[in-house]
Amino acid sequence: MADLAIRDPHVSPVLVEGNPSLHEVTTDVAQIVEGINRKVPKEWYMALALTGGLTMILFAMLGYLVFTGIGVWGNNQPVGWAWDITNFVFWIGIGHAGTLISAILFLFRQKWRTSINRFAEAMTLFAVACALIYPLFHTGRPWRAAYWLLPLPNTHLSVWPNFRSPLVWDVFAVSTYATVSALFWYVGLIPDLATMRDRAKGLAQKIYGALSLGWRGSARHWRNYEMAYLILAGVSTPLVLSVHSVVSFDFATSVLPGWHTTIFPPYFVAGAIFSGFAMVVTLMVIARWAFQLQHLVTLKHLENMNKIMLATGTIVGYAYATEFFIAWYSGNPYERFTFINRAFGPYSWAYWTMISCNVISPQFFWFKKLRTSIPFMFILSIFVNIGMWFERFVIIATSLHRDFLPSSWGYFVPTYVDMLTFLGTFGLFLTLFLFFVRFLPMIAVSEVKGMMANEAMHSAVHGTAHGPDIHAPAPVSEPVSGGLHK
């Protein structure tokens, strides 16, 4: 095994550890779904009981809201937008890391994305599902929301949605984002569903067979498939940048000091990627440990994600500084007041929580020792999740709570319904995740194997070293012959 030390410089040996064969990679991932000895671990049921309970709380709170009215939330003048939009932006932002990994890193040919993209894309879908609850339910009558949000001919209103409003743009951006993310995810799943089909028996085989649409892995399939994947990555890249830009327009096109700034779109996009990577790290650290995937999701993957958090966290810190500079430089007294009030007013506790979590904490990732320490990155990623929630809360609540007239000043306090609804969305998010890891391969097996085979082929062609023998075991199904099928 001495020759493994010298390998092709294009090959990053830490992306897959322990030189498993291709068959072992398939088995390692598929076994999680199939269950070791076809049995589901009882920890899964325990986790589901907990997250399912939280989801029930969410449904109860939403039911209470529908029957009572949106007055059950703490929103009121002057803070008319509060936790509902904070949580909406928070969840949408989380999703952005998934699309960044699946689309942008694909276009940049970042091989390390292959082990984590499926997982991160699933996170995107579930986060967007949680986010969509808020715009739907803040209408109070979600069954009528379609008429208000989409240009459907109707006799309820007789008028159409106003396309000059960024809120309508938001509907288009977020619903397109949810749909395209789901399509991209499904396209990526098709070959792996076929793998699951070929390993399964009975009902599972029929279900995976139906979902994989009869995929054979033919060269003609792959050629169209790769083109479809490239196109989806190509359209998702500007899409993900547009989604949070449009979300930021909800604020930036208003005339409110603290919201009305041109840096919002890039600032929001950087923050979204920052928070999304933090959530991927939080969940991935747990999942790779729980499902024994340390050889496929290596420290290198986690370190790369931490580097992205460092970069985007620094961009976010720079954006905070720019906002303050512009508030001072504009000479506008309202603008200046808003920012001084943000840092030293009644919500200063929220502001400094945000600064500590988002600006200071990622700077620890400059040190290699810290960004490769699993307990440290886990704790830090949770800090970033908290910090990014506070960022949205600070932007929304502190800009609203001291209105232009001091007689209209107020202080927003959430109700228990606000809090339990938010808690419940975590339950929904994690429940969907548990179903995902239980029923679908959480690592893109065909992509990981393709990467391994290409690297092995590459090192063989260049003669730099004998790559690991990834084609090692697995008996030939029949002896060499021209015989017929049985």
Added chain:
Amino acid sequence: MSVHTNSPELKDKSVYGVVAEFQKPEDLVAAGRTIHHHHGYKKLDALTPFPIHGIDDAIGVPRSILGYIVFGCGLFGLLNAIFMVWYTNGYDYPLVIGGKPVFAWEFSIPPMFELTVLFSAFGALIGMLALNGLPRFYHPVFASTGIECATDDRYLLVVEASDAKFDIEETPKLLSELGAVRTEVVAK
């Protein structure tokens, strides 16, 4: 052309083709290239667990035309968005809001962009499936032994019986010479 000796029941017309198993992608590409470019076989296919670079060229699979389909879909989405905004806000029920014009391209950009992306993405998925002839739950190669390895770690080369050069005796022999560890004739 005679019927294979081992299988009196399998007549020429009921043969779909030969499936040959290779253990490494580079063996598959080399065999495919030889049989296509040197021996002149044309009706070839490869079944692999992941896309193999160089196989398209080796067995003569042309470039995908999906890009043109998606471009059409994207354009259709864009035109839809322009029409939607103009018809609803500018023509059917114009309302003056904030002194802004009832229709202008500037505020139509977000819906225009989003619908272009949305229609392109559907075009990419549905176009890919349509070009691949999917969903199709039955295919003759599914009957071959060890087909389940083609989504795991084996590489299969398929030579269809409809190929002018196909011979039920010679083709499997040739494939074995080219490095196949196993060959098998499959029925239609």
